[in-house]
Amino acid sequence: MVVRMRANRSKTGMRRSHAAISGTRLSTCECGANRISHRACPECGKYNGRVVIDIVARTKREQRRTKRREKELKESGKDTTKEKEATAKK
Numbered sequence: 012m013v014v015r016m017r018a019n020r021s022k023t024g025m026r027r028s029h030a031a032i033s034g035t036r037l038s039t040c041e042c043g044a045n046r047i048s049h050r051a052c053p054e055c056g057k058y059n060g061r062v063v064i065d066i067v068a069r070t071k072r073e074q075r076r077t078k079r080r081e082k083e084l085k086e087s088g089k090d091t092t093k094e095k096e097a098t099a100k101k
């Protein structure tokens with residue numbers, strides 16, 4: 012590119028005046044919850060009138076996961092306290 016061909020700030024701004032992204036469009040699901048279009052409903056798991064996500068199973072799985080994570084966190088916390096005690100004794 013030669014300097015003669017380079018777009019100035021005004022031209023760049025004019026070109027980019029259409030480049031802004033708009034906010035997400037929300038539509039209402041048949042269950043009444045807000046839903047992003049072309050996405051399954053997070054409340055009832057339906058898409059296009061058909062259940063595509065097993066919400067009950069998902070919530071159960073998430074509960075299980077959080078439980079396990081808490082357990083792991085506790086165990087790791089215990090380990091760190093033990094290490095701290097060991098270092099304090101030294």
Ligand SMILES: [Zn+2]
Pocket residue numbers: 040041042043044052053054055056057
């Ligand atoms: Zn729904």
